Amino acid sequence: MLRRKLGNMEQAADLAQDTFARILAANQYHELREPKAYLTTVSTRLVAQHFRRYALEQAYLDALASQPEATSPSPETVALVVEALAAISRVLEGLTARTREIFLMSQLDGMKYVDIARQLGVSVNVVQKAMIKGFQHCYQAVYSTDAS
Structure with missing residues (x-):
């Protein structure tokens, strides 16, 4: 399902790992009545989060592209800003x-x-x-x- 939604094997593998990591961190997996449905729900939410983050990152990179080269931030700054935008987006959700x-x-x-x-x-x-x-x-x- 993740491969189909993402169209990329590596991203699908990363999100599958994130899905299981999130489930294990919640430490409630032994209480699940519908484990397949739970896996689907968690992974679907992670896919949605991935696409929201990608859209935020693209919007930020598009805004940067319109700036003069001399004002372009470093890759580290870009990563920090994208992470901050993603955190703000999660809060506003x-x-x-x-x-x-x-x-x-x-x-x-x-x-x-x-x-x-x-x-x-x-x-x-x-x-x-x-x-x-x-x-x-x-x-x-x-x-x-x-x-x-």
Whole structure:
């Protein structure tokens, strides 16, 4: 299944290994009633994560390609930025679609709450509440003792 979805034997092998590593790290494999379904679910989520990371990396590399050569970051910096973008993406996935959209419109696009409300057809109060949820979620992701 992984080979079919990824179209690459090496990537499929890497994700298969990641799948088993994740299952073993959870240490709940002996309690599984449907091990095949569980394997499929974990591996499918890892494939989705792989494609999201690839899309982020490509967007970043495309943005870098439009920069003058003198301002191009080192390969190490590129790797660090891609990893940071992937971590941010994982955190934002925990928000509802609307809250994530509002949060990104404010934080990335620099839009004012009034403009966001007007564009989305909601009240400023809805935007404020979504921003509070977004900030609380990000705070929990960064400062929670459970975060790894």
